[in-house]
Amino acid sequence: MSGRISLIFIALLILFFVVPNIFNNREKAAFSNEERLEKAKQKYTISQLGDSVTVSISDYYDRGSLATYFLGEHYRDIWHTEFTLPVLDIDTLKGGLQFEKIGGGQQTISADVMSKSGRAYTLRSVDKDQSKALPPILQYSLARPLFRDQTAALNPFGAIITASLEKTADILHTTPIMYFVPYDSSWNEEFQLNMSGRVVIMEEEPGREWVNLKNFNNAIRIIDSDELIPEWQSSKIEIDTRNYLKCRLFDMLINDWDRHEGQWDWAVYNRDNKIIAKPIATDRDMAFYNFNDGLLNKVALQINNKFQSFTPEYEDISGLIRNSKELDLKLLAQMSKADFIETAEKLQSTFTDESIDAAFSKYPHSIYTTYGKLHKKTFKQRLAKLDEAAGEFYDLLNAHD
Template sequence: MATGCVRRDFFQSDARVGAGGDEPLPPATDTVLTVAGRQYNDRSKFHHLFWGRHYRKVWAAPVKAPVLHLATAVPGGLKAGKLGGGYQSISMTLEGPHKREYALRALDKEPSKTLPKVLRHTFVLNVVRDATSAAMPYGAFTVPPLARAAGVPHTRPRLVYVRLDETGLGSMSERFQGKLALLEEKFEELSSRTPELSGASGFVSSEKMLAEVYASSVHRIDQPAFLRARLLDAWLGDWDRHEGQWDWAEFKQPDGRVRYQAIPKDRDQVYFRFDDGLVPWLASRPFIAPQFHTFKRKFGYVPGLLNQAHFIDQRGLARLTRADFLRMAADLQRRLPDTLIDRAIRHLPPAVYALEGRGIIAKLEARRQTLPQFAEAYYLRLARKPVLGGTALPERFVVQRYPDSTTVQIFAAARAKLTRGDSLHFQRTYYSAETRSLTLESLGGADVFEIRGDGRNLIPLLIYGGEGADRLQLSGTSRGLKLFDVASDLQAAGAPRPTLPPTKRLTYDRTVEE
């Protein structure tokens, strides 16, 4: 493959309108006229045909932006903190008084790290960089009023311009110089002013939250709240909602349980427009990269819109039924009237609103009307192949299989003793008309799987043994049952095994002959 084709001067040197890249900005300047990325709009009609128009005019639209003055940006001033993560975002943490933290994130992206090193000096990098124009750079400003009405926690981003001679950002100064950025206070300091977060004892990442949920059943995701947030995501066309795009408020309950409420962050992909060129249209087909989902009046290909969040969706929405999904969709319809949508979209800069405002409003109103239909499709996608996981502690999985349904109960163990009653921490019935297969995952502890039922056309059941000395107790048929276990420290119990793939660890007790 040819190398050396990457454009060295791809990005604009200064966001200011009329700036050549070296004109000094007077120290007392408070506001400047800027563009988010003029380089995206410098393209021919031929380029548009193949690569799409996207939001190129928006990236080149003139927008007034306050100049970032670290000493006065917030009462008490700001100073450079730790560097931000991510493969595309240019971001960092700023520290304010009383250890308050703020996130600073450039509007423009540098996606070179998303490519293998062998491609970073080829035309492919030009293509990937150019695709940034599919994002609406100012969409995040419209989300707070909509999220507030929906009952979903949110940040309050502010647009700022970083001076070309700014040196107060430490090692990140050069990367931010001359750029437009979002400045927002982190959730730790917003909780006192956000009703949904009142009473939170702390804030953790998805990685930390999942570790706690997998460790013990006393840690649980607030699933209705997560569904509310996820339906809002889908309504806004925000497809990039993998587990790294969430923080979690931690609420300690009087009974010792801990509840985690989802907090969405990084609204970079709301109102995404990608499939308006030949190449991106082809790339976004279901059989290639359906996650690059374009925001339209109709929700379109549902699996593509939900693809990036499938892992966290499976674990964060497992308890909810079709009725829960439909009820939540109807509630959001009531909370998001036309007047609110119009008011929210007017948070776009005037020049941007003139280009895209009415179109976005019309799409949001149309999508709101069909939100219940989308919610049902969302539910059916998750119900098709659900995955139910245990924890690192001993548990008892009780599965009752019927020709038309399967009911799963998960009981927590009190140390080594398995108990019933209030130890039940999961129960749900799955229906053959909706579910193709059901997976149970044992993580740790000496888990017991009690599988009951007989008949034909049962929902296939896949059981993955964990690190503990797990035991299968089968009452009825083994039809449609598969076992997977990679450990090798246990032998089979004396009873005969069913006709199943061999397992080296899962002890098998036959209690009822076929």
């Protein structure tokens, strides 16, 4: 009996740690820098391309019915649908961009670039590698492809659509544009290895390079949350908490559940002899998230409720504020329930059918036909219930455990 148990244990170890590292050609093609660079050299040399190219973001997430039963359908069709987007030429865009360094968080690869006029931008990979969030040992296990697959729950056009909606709501934000990065042998080798062959989003990198410019309403300083909080706590800066509340309700509207302190920069102004900071919303990767399909995902939601989905109902407000609650408690403690509901009602009156149509028309035509009308309808349904969600948000923040 003990021998049989040992054999079963060994078989499970092989399945969990050995098989994923042998039968992984598809993973290598999708996530290997070297393989992507070689493909870019063969198919996407800049001299062979025009101003635009027709590609898909990734075919890694295209799965059969059995896999989607367990892992969910998510936005798989968006990820592997071909569409046309502009080709990025760092030698000519914005008068020429100077590569600074490769950066990014755990899951996103990014490149910091600087224009000749001294403006800082970031190129962020649209595709993610969610396995980087795993402990090192599990990155060599079956958990790796499972985690990588969950990128399919992200809407790759979320940041583009959100920026249009933020403009309507008068929320400070970056202006993301999607590009395809080709291969050019004259470019920096580190840049080539990490960026060539990728679909990326280019946007401003809020900071001192953007002060006194209209992009962020002529702010006199732009700082991150780590700089803001001590200055606010020592009364050197006031925070426009009503504006922050509007931003947080907007986050709920678009179902962006990942809004911790690192997801905000702050534009600083001198108003009536007061130094006031307003939030700049950044990093909209989780907007319009779609997770609640697939057997394993439903189990995951019972363990961690933050993975909320963009559905007509606000399914679990406590999940939507899980990552942001610490900052919310700091900044919204002095606001009343009436403030929450009034702010929600103002947002409800801000959006028109025309502004909503314009935002969701940012989808490429090949994707709009599937998701444009659906997401416009879902957005309007959530908008109609935003005042109720605001009241529940207030109650959750002010609940006494």
